[in-house]
Amino acid sequence: MKYVKRYYQALLPKIVPHLVTHDGNVLMVQVENEYGSYGEEKAYLRQVKKYLEEGGIDLPLFTSDGPWQATLRAGSLIDDDVFTTGNFGSKAKENFADMAQFFEAHGKKWPLMCMEFWDGWFNRWKEPIIKRDPEELADAVKEALQIGSINLYMFHGGTNFGFMNGCSARGTIDLPQVTSYDYDAPLDEQGNPTEKYFALKRIDGRKFSRNAANGTMDKRNNRQKRNQLERKSQLFRNTGYHRRVDPLDLSSNNGRIGSEYWVPIVSNNDQKRCGQ
16 A cells, blocks of 8 residues: 555645645545455555545545445445445446445435446457447436436547557456547547437437537537648657667568667666666
8 A cells, every 4th residue: 555655645736736625626536446346445445545635635535336235335435424426327227226225224315426327338359349329328318317417438538548558358368458448428539529429418408408509519510720730750759769670580671681660768777687
């Protein structure tokens, strides 16, 4: 835990100025994510909570787990009055009922919140791209909003740059995820609204009529201005990498002997430590 503490000591001073209690826009802070699917050490969860509070986090804290009883028992700090939320993407009536039962067993009359309402899914190499029907999603969201609150995950697709894509597993088989985290989200990886966005907007307009007349944000309908590039720079020349030719590889490379690849620039001391 000393490494967690050291990390928080570096991270939290950057977060605190953005809390709503400091005129920022951060409303809540999460202690752990789906820890109940991994472990059940309450001492660990309480220590993380302590580090957050010592670091100046003065907002409501919460945990988020699968909505079934076992994961809620294992991953929450409900007896410490840390708000408990669930993660799911359908069957809101059933899942919220499980959460309500868990709250009742601990004497809590808390609101029901799905912190990750999965509107799509991530994708793995060698598997079909996962899509979810927009109208089916809209119906599932409508069901959830009749009972509790949700946070759409993801609302805006994104990109896992470099080696940040991650990897899950099934038994002994690795299941690496692709670079794109478009997630089939209402706003795609480029930020354009999809059919899901408009399906959800129609529900929002019926439930919250004041939003019904808001204009769209479809950037594809906007005329794009052509920008002339005036300067350019080689990526690897400015990111600590240089070109190396491997003389031991006798494969042809644009008429030259050897193969080219990019390697990190290291100091002489680093090379000595690596035995080079």
